[in-house]
Amino acid sequence: MEDVQQRHANPVVVDAGSGNAYLGFVVYELFLKDSGGGELLSIEGRPDLTERAKGRAERLHFDRMRFQTAHIDAAEYPERIHVLMALHACDTATDDALVAAIKHGADHVAVVPCCQAEVAAQLKEKKAKPAGSMSLLFQHPWHRREFGSHLTNVIRALTLESFGYQVTVTELTGWEHSLKNELILGRRVHRDNRRARLQLQALLAETGVQPRLTRLLGITPAGAGSEPMPDVEPEPVQDAVPESAPES
Numbered sequence: 016m017e018d019v020q021q022r023h024a025n026p027v028v029v030d031a032g033s034g035n036a037y038l039g040f041v042v043y044e045l046f047l048k049d050s051g052g053g054e055l056l057s058i059e060g061r062p063d064l065t066e067r068a069k070g071r072a073e074r075l076h077f078d079r080m081r082f083q084t085a086h087i088d089a090a091e092y093p094e095r096i097h098v099l100m101a102l103h104a105c106d107t108a109t110d111d112a113l114v115a116a117i118k119h120g121a122d123h124v125a126v127v128p129c130c131q132a133e134v135a136a137q138l139k140e141k142k143a144k145p146a147g148s149m150s151l152l153f154q155h156p157w158h159r160r161e162f163g164s165h166l167t168n169v170i171r172a173l174t175l176e177s178f179g180y181q182v183t184v185t186e187l188t189g190w191e192h193s194l195k196n197e198l199i200l201g202r203r204v205h206r207d208n209r210r211a212r213l214q215l216q217a218l219l220a221e222t223g224v225q226p227r228l229t230r231l232l233g234i235t236p237a238g239a240g241s242e243p244m245p246d247v248e249p250e251p252v253q254d255a256v257p258e259s260a261p262e263s
């Protein structure tokens with residue numbers, strides 16, 4: 016938030032899968048309320064939650080908080096997003112949030128994924144034809160769920176990298192507060208990153224999974240005869256995050 020507020024007079028912050036918008040209220044209170052500019056858009060699928068949060072924002076005179084009842088993948092976004100956050104957006108809703116961030120050139124992304132079931136189901140199908148000892152990692156349902164969730168988040172991080180984000184994966188808070196505790200932070204510093212893209216495609220090919228995120232972005236697994244991984248430096252972008260980039 017400090018970074019985008021230094022570089023943009025009216026930063027656009029999106030909270031995807033906002034629920035009661037608690038996170039949005041905190042961010043607005045801390046960063047936007049007294050800054051005189053910028054807006055926070057909460058996107059939530061349940062109209063009752065949107066209405067309740069809207070009423071709370073009106074009572075608090077948080078005039079630059081906006082609310083939209085919509086699915087994350089069908090919402091109307093401002094052309095440019097500066098910060099996108101998604102806290103515990105269920106299952107593949109986190110993927111939809113990441114797609115919105117990538118498509119709208121978000122400078123910063125912060126997601127804490129929720130439970131994940133899609134990739135575990137894909138791994139189960141794959142179990143029928145295991146490739147090497149890799150499949151031992153997910154033979155038991157419990158392992159499949161954990162490994163599926165881990166693999167999903169590795170793919171999410173690598174996808175962000177392939178679109179030019181510098182990624183940090185860390186924990187959100189103490190484990191006593193939440194078991195869904197993996198915080199994936201992305202900061203856009205390059206136009207894209209071919210090396211990360213090739214690593215991602217190789218991972219998709221080796222594991223045989225194709226999560227919603229990579230399907231939506233059209234990222235395909237590496238072909239059987241694909242080239243060896245080249246040592247390619249990512250290309251920087253002009254309006255990338257660091258330091259004193261011009262207002263856009």
Ligand SMILES: C[S@@+](CC[C@H](N)C(=O)[O-])C[C@H]1O[C@@H](n2cnc3c(N)ncnc32)[C@H](O)[C@@H]1O
Pocket residue numbers: 031032033034035036037038058059060061064085086087088101102103104105108111129
């Ligand atoms: C676990 S709650 C988290 C809410 C909030 N981010 C928080 O941490 O307090 C997940 C919320 O995401 C919403 N949600 C799930 N999938 C969604 C989608 N595809 N589009 C919009 N909202 C979605 C749910 O209705 C729910 O309110």
